[in-house]
Amino acid sequence: MTRAASSPAPSELGKLGELSKVLELPPENLIKSISAVPVSKKRHVADFQFSIASVAEGSSSDCLAQDLNLQAQKLAKRLKCDAVVREISTGPGTVNFTINRELLAKTVLQQVLKDGSEYGVKSELFSTVPRQKAVIEFSSPNIAKKFHIGHLRSTIVGNFIANLKVALGHEVVRINYLGDWGMQFGLLGVGFQRFGDKEKLQSSPLQHLFEVYVKINKEAEDETTKKLAKDFFRKLEEHDEQTLSLWKQFRDFSIEEYIRIYKRLGVHFDEYSGESFYQEKSQEVLKLLEDKGLLQKTIEGTGIVDVSEKKDLSSFSTVMRSDGTSLYLTRDLAAAIDRMNKHSWDTMIYVTDKSQSNHFQHLFQILKLMGYDWAERCQHVSFGLVQGMKTRRGEVIFLEDVLNEVRSRMLQNMASAKTTKEIEDPVETAEKVGLAALIIQDFRGLLSSDYQFSWDRALQSRGDTGVFLQYTHARLHSLEQMHGNEQLTDVNVACLQEPDAISVLQHLLRYDEVLYRSSQDLQPKHIVSYLLMLRRGSVSFKLHAQF
Template sequence: MACLFRRAIAEQVSRVVGLPSETVAQSIRVIPVHRKHESPDFQLFVNSLLDGHSDPTSNIHEKAEKLAKKLTRDSVISEIGVARGAVTFKVNRELLTKAVLHKISQDGQSYGLNTELLSVLPKRKTIVEYSSPNIAKKFHVGHLRSTIIGNFIANLKEAVGNEVIRINYLGDWGLQFGLLGTGFSTFGCEKELEANPLQHLFDVYVKINEAAEKDDAIRSSAKEFLKKLEEGHPQVLSLWTHFRDLSIQEYAKVYKRLGVHFDDYSGESFYKEKSQEVLQLLKNKGILKTTENGTGVIDLSEGQDFSSYKAVVRSDGTSLYITRDLAAAIDRMDTYRFGEMIYVTDKSQQTHFQQMFKILEILGKDAGRCYHVPFGLVKGMKTRKGDVIFLEDVLDEARARMLQNMAAAETSKELEDPAGTAEKIGIAALIVQDFKGPLLSDYQFDWDRALQSYGDTGVFLQYTHARLNSLQALCDMGDYTDTDTSCLQEPSVISTMQHLLRYDEVVLKCLEDLQPRYLVTYLMGLGHLASVAHRTLPVKGSTPEVALARLLFFRNVQKVLGNAMKILGIMPVTNM
């Protein structure tokens, strides 16, 4: 395991440079595997480490050479070299294989997640708010990114020991409900609502919106409905509750398909009263201003530029989206005493969160614990039905296409639940295509590219995991406790061991940037290394000792692959 080798290197270096071994260890990194030739395992960039402890007139390469000459090979370190201003270390190959495989067997799901490199990170209570669809509307495909990105961040934080609270902050308040309430009395049908709740409410919403554009009286009626809702009118409140309950039931079906869960279904409605407390707080601090038309605003600038004013309350006294968001943030600060709160929404809301965090600061709240993770748009996502609108259509399309591909593939196995397997593979394809690049970037969706079984795709990851599982099922030899791994010295094994050493570094990078692409790239590398090893290291026909060692190797590669896929939000399949 990397920490064992880092510690051995750090202890020797610390004796030479006079720095604590813990400090040195934080500067040691695993060298990425080279495709064409074997490379050293670790590197220590000396410039920052030795500042103030070496001759300032010497260049970086000279510093590295001077340090390397003072270090010695031992039972752990087999070679010491210098490359590009770094001291490089190659560890004993037999020890490398033995230590990594033993550590994976010992740690299981926690492999690479509780190392010395990650131990310096504070364990904090983390709130992740994500998905957050609008009640009474079908789950729009635009919410797919928020759902899977938020799920990844929550999984990642949880994996390294944080207490994570997953919140689905539903859009269940505001003028949209005024329109929907008004529209349901005209276009609604209780029978259709029970049969297909979200589709019917969507149809009603579209019709009333069209009508409201032509008739100001309808918009006035919608505002009156919302006012009654905020005042708690029993009949209006009952209708809203009915819409909300039906919506959550429908959303739960989609979340189940995605393997996503929440600890709290919160919503704007919970904060309609607390938002009035926020307004009172703003008044008490003398920062709530009223415009000529009666709208309540806050000046977010240093000067008096009116364009910097942010509305926080309508002229009729009803709350706005940002007021309810402020109330929710303050309430969570008081209730959860969290260490960090992460909002996952599309990039169009960047200004909203900047303004919200600024108002929290004005109110004397610790907005430094709040973060916004913005993401770009998905373009060109179409199904056979045409331009896609709803997420369920995308999931159905992914499952149908994968079933078709599986039926056409010569290597496909008879499966107990082909549709369920196809669904998991299809969702893996969607997630990997989404996670390949920087989250902030828009990207063009391509079904054919996403569902390829080769290359860097979710299908390839699932195929690799299933193939390693099948190998275990066909050749399982029982107890691996006393397996002799000294025979595992082939280049494909060593390259894979080197790659497995880097897992905690990749996790650390994901934690620093909250970007899944680093983990996706790492897993693709692991998948391709596993494929080479599978091709070059036969189990059948080998001696029992070699077969057992190779099976242990493949089993442990599968463990790390599967565990990391779960962090991404992918449910690994065992057959396909």
């Protein structure tokens, strides 16, 4: 009954053609109405269900629930079992189909073997989804500062979205939009002139610049220091050669350090951009806003744009300082326009914490007011805060401290575990397993939710954790190596008829639906929940099929 090409095809497994005739609807209209039934440990479940509500007009009202149940029962009576469908039943507004067990096992496993890593991706669910070009902006740390732990979620969430879209055949441009402009660089420049050391800058750039910034911040309220910082930034904006050269060193050294950390995370970018790229282009945006009559001046001389529905200034955005210079929002407007001109994207996704939701609402609204219809295709994927992430030394600030901590804790756990085998590179293994533990704990809930981090919970070797997921993957890979990797042409399914085996097969049927759901709302929790349940199924089922 499934509509997935990567699962058993509709023509092979079930009544899609018969349903089409009975309902007098084209088969393609029924594809999304048929889904694999979620596996339940508490009761026997059918393999597929057909939703009456999805094809019944006006069926969303609660008062129609009884009518939908009646329609399901009437439809079930008009359908017959055959060599493929062994049982037809009804549920709340659904007609349920149980497939011949041997056919189910054989067809699913053959499809898994045939599609390999593309299993689920070739589903008919994606056949109507056009291949697109997506620009994804994520991570975006501030240069001249060590990689703050606050940027971890943006980095791993953005990387998940990019990987998912690539897996589904879309073209992706990964952009790291660095915080590399602003008055703070005037203060840092003055600080480096007073406390900087060129050798330390080369050997440990971010650590040294952090130390310099801490020292100069203590003097930030001094009027002389304030004036020097303004002068330094003014020279930077005027492209003074010496000042610009020092700032460029800060930027280049920062990116080198970030690339090293991104490598540990398994993350890469196609483009490193930043606010500095749009300093001049933001002036063009201000001119465009003025020409379109959107730029208004306050008594103080600042430039604002009215984004209220009634145009009564009940809601507005500041886009220009009183001295005529641009702001963060102005540079974001310039960046969005430039990216469309450069990449001709179909969708652009910004991955930041939820505190910036208002900023992006205003950004998209101003782009619409400027006449850019493509602003409708911009999206902000927001996420909540991680609380309680501490190392043994106390509250954590920097990402690298977290990565070192998780590696250290995993090494300790591996050394104390009786079942740990000798491995070639325990440090690298500890890092990879530990990172998986961090990501799985992060991805288990809704991205918009804050959550309390726990080292003990994340690094447990049993239960629904990234550690056990990696452990299960390693066991399965070991079985694969043990039995050889040659291509199989046939499968003996006689020994795959017990309930645990059927549960795993039923769960495999749902993979394309899970991928589709994640592709629609960009939430990783669907895939994580699916994998954890599959892991539980594979542990309870002792695989002993003969091929």
